[in-house]
Amino acid sequence: MEKAPLLEMRNIKKDFNGNQVLSDINITLREGEVIGLCGENGAGKSTLMKILFGADVIRETGGYGGDILINNEKVSFQSPFDAIAAGIGMVHQEFSLIPGFKATENILLNRESKKKSILSDLFSDRLDTLDRNEMNRIAQEAIQQMGVNIDKDMVINDMPVGHKQFTEIARELSKKQLKILILDEPTAVLTEKEAEALLDSxxxxxxxxxxxxxxTHRLGEILSVCDRVVTMRDGYVVNETPASETSIPEITSWMVGRDVADTGSSYVTEDIGKDKRTILSIKKLWVDMPGETVRNVNLDVREGEILGIGGLAGQGKLGIPKGIMGLCNAGGEINFDGQDIPLNDPRKCLDASFAFVAEDRRNVGLLLDESLEWNVSFPAMQVQDKYLKKYFGGLIKWRDDEAIKKVTAKYIDELKVKCTSTKQKARELSGGNQQKICLAKAFALNPKLLFVSEPTRGIDVGAKALVLDALKKLNKEQGVTIVMVSSELEELRQTCDRIAIVSGGKVSGILPAGEKLEKFGELMLMNC
Structure with a gap:
């Protein structure tokens, strides 16, 4: 007799305020099996996993329909603690770490190793002390299971995003009762080398x-590591197949219901912008950003180009825009359009018509509990007095609700943001749609220079093409100069005119986007 599946989800249904987001979902999972769950942003993947993990938002919005069985026994999780007790762990798309705690303390939060003391023997085990040596051992063991090198003693605040992701995963691996692990976009913030280490894990x-x-939206990873591929679209499972019997184009067509064109043929193979004037000059830039090395960056950006910045994790690529925009302490010289821009003063950058889309959309990019209207319009309202009605010669200003609604609707349409209305809270959107709102917020500023870090983090293959096309459109139609930082070299090659590679805190070289991959690889290792 065949052994029952470890997990069965039968006829799962879910709606939010009458909006049906999951319909009749059936999924099985066996011990030691790896399944890839694919689908566009808004397809229902994260909602389905929140149901399995007993997330509070599911209970607070009326629960769900259908049954969940673990080892052939029906379960009903009222909270994530119930799911954890049953052996289920989840690494969410957005971080759930305590910023001021070290990696070890986050990995073992609420499961700390303790040791007895004289006082605890006499009075109460509440007087036990933490066994730091044992905690460090367990944390280090979990980290080693991933095959990566992160500092167990580093405070979360000081970590680059890739190390935060590994800390989340190590927390789950340290749980002895773990039977099922849900990984929601774990490689979105990782370099290719880090992602491969995770796949090995x-x-x-x-x-x-x-x-x-x-x-994950990196479909090559699905085919590399998974046994089966389950594809969702618009709240339904539209296909299930062994990973060995499918391909990236097939999965893509199931996800989006259409073919997604390969843009590889559009690579810029020559440096065709030599005659363009320099609009941004960066000299001797250093940035004090934990986890990133920015020592001596010298870089000229040409007017009207899309310049990519790539490199391995921690080598400095993420620190460059943050240092220029005043989010991290920095030194050096910045000149934009003939004017010196003082460092460590974000307002001066905004007044110079800079805009910045950060890689951390939830902690930096969005007002999560505010409407999409407020998220899109607020920076332009504050910095440029846009979307305001002025009375008595400007002595009294009042927000122009109609203009705010109009501009938000415009970008929702252009970026195909999946939402119920312009008044929906940013927190309620899927991760990919939140990323689109971050872009919309920057676009609404009508910048002359746009810095954008990891613009397609957590975005599916269909939406990725849409976002990259939106950046190209902004560049070509409005003449906006764009500096784009990405961990995905292929993404940079498809979008940019030139790509600067940062290694060891310096620019090791700049190449046309269509140059051979081997040359980019050589530059990445030059100053390591």
Whole structure:
């Protein structure tokens, strides 16, 4: 007799205020199996996993329909603590770490190792002390299972985003009762090398009998590590197939219901902008950003180009825009359009018509509990007095609700943001749609220079093409100069005119986007 699946989700349904987001979902998962869960942003993947993990938002919005069975026994999780007790772990798309705590303290939060003391023996185990040595051992063991090198003693605030992601995963791996691990976009903030280390870790989990549900928009990773591929679209499972019997184009067509064109043929193979004037000059830039090395960056950006910045994790690419925009302490010289721009003063950058889309959309990019209207319009309202009605010669200003609604609706339409209305809260959107709102907020500023870091983080293959096309359109139609930072070299090659590679805190070289991959690789290793 065949052994029952470790997990069964039968006829799962879910709606939010009458908006049906999941319809009749059926999924099985066996011990040690890895399934890839694919779908566009808004397809229902994260909602389905929140149901499985007992997320509070599901209970607070009326629960769900259908049944969940673990080892052939029906379960009903009222909170994530119930799911954890049943052996389910989840690494969310957005970080859930305590900023002021070290990696070890986050990994073992609420599961700390303790040791007895004289006082606890006499009075109460509440007087036990933390066994720091044992905690460090467990944390280090979990980190080593991933095959990466992160500092267990580093405070979360000081970590680059890739190390935060590994800390989240190590927290789950440290749980002895772990049977099922849900990974929601775990490689979105990782470099290719880091992502490969994580894929190796997933293979190791499978061999140890841990079942994995792997959600990612990097479809090559799905085919590399998964046993089965489950594809969702508009709240339904539209296809389920062994990973060995499908391909990226097939999965893409199931996800989006259409073919997504390959833009590889549009690479810029020559430096065709030599005659353009320099609009941004960066000299001797250093940035004090934990986890990033920015020592001596010298870089000229040409007017009207899209300049890509790439490189390995921690080598400085993320620190450059943050230092220029005043989000991290920095030194050096910045000249834009003939004017010196003082560092460590974000308002001066905004007044010079700079805009910035950060890689951390939830902690930096969005007002999560405010409407989409407020998110899109607020920076332009504050900095440029846009979307305001002025009375008595400007002595009294009042927001122009009609103009705010109009501009928000415009970008919702252009970026195809999936939402219920312009008044929906940013928190309620899927991760990819939140990223689009971050872009809309920057576009509404009508900048002369746009810095954008990891613009397609957590965005599906269909929406990725849409976002990159939107950046190209902004560049070509409005003449906006764009500096784009990305961990995905292929994304930079498809979008940019030139790509600067940062290694060891310096620009090791600049190449046309269509140059051979080997030359980019050589530059990445030059100053390491």
């Amino acid at each position: 997933i293979r190791g989990m499978s061999k140890r009998g841990i079942a994995v549900i792997f959600i």
